[in-house]
Amino acid sequence: MTSTLQLFLIVSSALFSIGLLAALSRRHAIFILIGIELMLAAANLNFIAFWRFGSQPQPPVGVMVAIFSIAIAAAEATVGLALVIAIYRHYRSTNVDQLNQLKG
Amino acid sequence: MNATAFIVIAIITIAGALAAATLPKLIHAALSLVIVFVGIAAYFFLLGAEFVGLVQVFVYVGAVAVLILFTILLTRRDIVSERGINWGGVIVALAVFGGLLWIILNTTSLAVLAPQFEPLTVKQIGESLMTDYVWPLQCVGLVLTVALIGALILVMEEKIER
Known part of the structure; x- marks a missing residue:
């Protein structure tokens, strides 16, 4: 058996679904961020796999997109975790079920 | 491409991801997330994108x-009780996985082997970052700066109103 593009896509879709599971079913805000990080990592894996199995353009577009995506994900994680700390200071809780102040 | 390496990394990565999504203790989940990140980095090496x-x-x-670990440390007093399994999330995640799997297996153009290619050097990446991608690079720098300042403002102590 040799690895084809399909196998990489299956692994990355499994990672994406597990990330979605974490983001949807956990109540702790940090677990939701962990799920989002998993989904972003799966997307990066897709970028690199399509670049490697594609026609290798010059400049290497897939690698560039993956690098920028990692940088944006780092910014997202920073702001997200800062929000978690700010919410914890304000509500003394990180349970997202209790953050219902905007409920109509 | 090495099939054994692929399978070993797949097992480690997906097991780490499942642990990160389902373990009850936050600190264990964060450390499992590190395993997932290392596994994905190993895939990048396997695919020839070492940089x-x-x-x-x-x-x-x-x-x-490390940022996630520090946030866990700062919000440690709060233990969120997870009441049972949230079946809605499980069903949605399984449906998304099933749909993606069905599409991937039914798209025949995806069953391709990796073509031969010239190894990508860091010099090439640096040259394209400085020529074709110089504007995206500047924008990412701006976004990172704004995110840093925004994060600092968010976590600054709230002023006590008198």
Whole structure:
């Protein structure tokens, strides 16, 4: 058996679904961020796999997109975790079920 | 491409991801997330994108994982009780996985082997970053600066009103 593009896509879709599971079913805000990080990592894996199995353009577009995506994900994680700390200071809780102040 | 390496990395990565999504203790989940990031970096090495693999290790394992650990440390007093399994999330995740799997297996153009290719050097990546991608690079720098300042403002102590 040799690895084809399909196998990489299956692994990355499994990672994406597990990330979605974490983001949807956990109540702790940090677990939701962990799920989002998993989904972003799966997307990066897709970028690199399509670049490697594609026609290798010059400049290497897939690698560039993956690098920028990692940088944006780092910014997202920073702001997200800062929000978690700010919410914890304000509500003394990180349970997202209790953050219902905007409920109509 | 090495099939054994692929399978070993797949098992480690998906087991780490399942642990990160389902373990009850936050600190265990954060450390499992590190395993997932290392596994994905190993895939990048396997696919011939060594530079992206190194960036993945530096940024995710070095920075994001430590950031998550510090946030857990700062919000430690609050233990959220997870009441049972949220079946809605499980069903949605399984449906998304099933749909993606069905599409991937039914798209015949995806069953391709990796073509031969020239190894990508860091010099090539640096040259394209400085020529074709110089505007995106500047914008990412701006976004990172704004995110840093925004995060600092968010976590600054709230002023006590008198």
